[in-house]
Amino acid sequence: MSDFLTRFEKSLNGLKRRARHRELVLSGSGLDFSSNDYLAMSQHPKLLAAVTIALAEGVGLGATGSRLLRGHHTEHQVLETQAAQFFGSQAALYFANGFMANYALFTCLPKLGDLVIYDELVHASIHDGMLASKATTRAALHNDLQDFEDKIINARNKGVKGRIWLAIESIYSMDGDMASAANFMRLANKYDAFLVVDEAHATGVWGQGGKGLMAKWEGAENLITIHTCGKALGASGAFICAPQTIYDYMVNFSRPFIFSTAPAPLMAFTVAKSLEILQTEPELSATLKQLIKYASGLFAELGIKPSGTQIQPVIIGDAAKTMQIARQLQQAGFDIRGVRPPTVPDGSSRLRITLTLNVTERDIGDMVSLLKPLWEASHD
């Protein structure tokens, strides 16, 4: 009975030897330079007040069933209609989180004979969905339009007859850089491809009114976007924004949608309220953009290339060194986390610094002053 756990312990020890062992650290201590609560929406007084009232008025906590059974509530329906209107798509299907939305999409829509060409830096949930799909998949170089196009041409030359799917993020979660939305849309149109864009880090912040970088093209037959609700919207869940036919198809064929308890009606209500606040308070994203501009100037002075968005990587390279710098910053009161492989490519361990309305320009200035000597010593 003694060696049930041995192989798991061996793997964990292997991670420890390579400075890749992860542990849970409680949030709440230190200034927030690591959350995705970009607009501080999770603590917005109007959101908290509305949700408290809704709960008291009987909006459900548990959905009590799958959406296709007794779990489909008014709050889900209202939210999906509101989200489709807000983002500009024909329909929006609400999932419990972004991981599940991506997984559901990629396991359900691309079929045997199709080819999914994905940016090498797309999120783990897209990878896992593709792994469980019968479609063929190919990685393209990060943000390299030419490589995407070469892979399409190559596939057609080799006789691939199925639908081509292009999968990208609009803002990359670990690098904070943007995809060229217009060029990817053009490429998809040129080759009759579906374009799937994970807008997780753009939703609420970027694009007109926080509608994401694909806002201009929402409603197109060959565009599907994923908008998550656990980041700038301060709640949880995710929408697959797509043509009505895709919505109907997923309701009928997507196993994670069908065989799972629906998200809490109270959470659907929360997201709806959050979308409302987003529209009535455009100053939230405007203020965040000011912070980004301010921080970009400071990072540039240190010789760190500003990403131009609220996600700023500081690439250290070595995993142990990265975690040591993160610890030093945490001890000084700044909640900054290190990110190591396999989340990021080998040799690119980094501090993933995020900017949110939970901090001020002064906090940013203090943080960068402390970072300066650590950053300089890291590449001595």
Ligand SMILES: Cc1ncc(COP(=O)(O)O)c(C=O)c1O
């Ligand atoms: C690009 C991207 N897509 C999807 C997800 C998953 O979203 P969620 O946290 O709602 O599961 C994340 C979250 O880390 C992400 O960064």
